[in-house]
Amino acid sequence: MGKRKLTKQQAWRIQKIQDERSKRSQKRDSKADELLVGGELGDEQEGLIISHFGTQVEVEGTNAERQRCFIRANLPALVTGDRVVFCAGEYAGVVVALHERHTILKRPDPYTGLKPVAANIDQVVVVIAPQPTPYADLIDRYLVAAETAGIEPLLLLNKTDLLDQPELKDTVDEVLEPYKALGYRVVQTSANRADLSALVHVLQDRVSVFVGQSGVGKSSLVNSLLPAAALRTSELSQYNQKGQHTTTTARLFHLPTGGVLIDSPGIREFGLWHMSRAELEQGFREFAPFLGVCRFRDCKHEAEPDCALLAAVDEGRISEARFRSYQILVDALDADRPV
Structure with missing residues (x-):
């Protein structure tokens, strides 16, 4: 099955979204720099991103108080659950640093990757x-x-x-x-x-x-x-x-x-079209002992001789239900991937 192609309208929408986000980012950066230079902010403190609203994020401080904040220009996109350093202000604060994330959950978006x-x-x-x-x-x-x-x-x-x-x-x-x-x-x-x-x-x-x-x-x-x-x-x-x-x-x-x-x-829902077949295989924990053991390095685990995964299914070491599920997801990779 061929890849799903974007229509002209979808391509136009992608560009429109990217342009709008660029404008919002520039506006956000300008406001954050204005607050920092203006000296209207308090001391730096630890915070937790509670939610994201347009050009601002809502940050919870160590005292459990919350405030809307702009984001400093040199920071990447912030998401809910990020631990940050911010400076509070009378009406709005500024996030000035991002702590290292121990996990990050992403989802594929046909318009923004x-x-x-x-x-x-x-x-x-x-x-x-x-x-x-x-x-x-x-x-x-x-x-x-x-x-x-x-x-x-x-x-x-x-x-x-x-x-x-x-x-x-x-x-x-x-x-x-x-x-x-x-x-x-x-x-x-x-x-x-x-x-x-x-x-x-x-x-x-x-x-x-x-x-x-x-x-x-x-x-x-x-x-x-x-x-x-x-x-x-x-x-x-x-x-x-x-x-x-x-x-x-x-x-x-x-x-x-x-x-x-x-x-x-x-x-709540995940597409997997951004993954390669090898990345998908890594998501099936029971496959681990058999990956890289097939006779052919580019084995697709379909009908190739000496396929380690197929042998494991025949021997009952991988359940047939899980392997069928894997095959369904493999077939969906290219079918769902926009181009």
């Missing part, structure tokens, strides 16, 4: 449910994204009240069995039954992000964990006075029971 969306995440929580039906290739998209970013993944089975239906339970058990065998953590919960103790436990003292297909109950879980989140989002929109849709940007929340949750539709 790879886009960083959140930093310093400890675990990616892949949410699934008995309904909509969970599919291995969808789950594996999230696991590959987490594995290749060096972030620990966790499978969260939501809506466990639906497991009372035998046919749904059988489907879920079949889907989850290969992941349990590989050592992936699987946690069960249900926002409908208001029993989130298992989920709360795995979120404590961690920086987590939810991912998963629509309809699995991510929003219900977020609302149950953070009942004031919707109110706070509304307040931010009023503060901005420009109808800012805060749900389009990653936002960091401190959980009342401990830990941090970064919530954003932008990092």
Whole structure:
């Protein structure tokens, strides 16, 4: 299957977005320099990026107070979860330095390439449910994204009240069995039954992000964990006075029971078209012992003789379900990649 080509309208839109971002960046840099030179700012202090709004970021200081800040011109794009140094001001501050990130989660964007969306995440929580039906290739998209970013993944089975239906339970058990065998953590919960103790436990003292297909109950879980989140989002929109849709940007929340949750539709789903076949293979942890062992260095693991992966599948050392999922994702790489 050939690569997906951009239309003239899509190409024009890409250029338009890039031009607008360049103008916003210049405006941001000018304002940040003006504040720094004007001597209107306080001393440097440590901060945490809570969210990103246009040319500004919201920064939380060590005293838990928050302020909108411009970004100094010599800094890269900042994202939610970044730890920074900033100077507070009466109306707006300036971020002057970025601390090293221990992880960075990116997603491919057909208009801007790879886009960083959140930093310093400890675990990616892949949410699934008995309904909509969970599919291995969808789950594996999230696991590959987490594995290749060096972030620990966790499978969260939501809506466990639906497991009372035998046919749904059988489907879920079949889907989850290969992941349990590989050592992936699987946690069960249900926002409908208001029993989130298992989920709360795995979120404590961690920086987590939810991912998963629509309809699995991510929003219900977020609302149950953070009942004031919707109110706070509304307040931010009023503060901005420009109808800012805060749900389009990653936002960091401190959980009342401990830990941090970064919530954003932008990092709930992952495309993988930016990856090469070799990078995709690295996202399947059970493939590691067999990579580079095939007779041919450019083995595609399809029908080549002495293919180590195919032999491992035949011997039961790699599950057939996971290998089928890998093949589906390989086929999607070129089909989904824009040119």
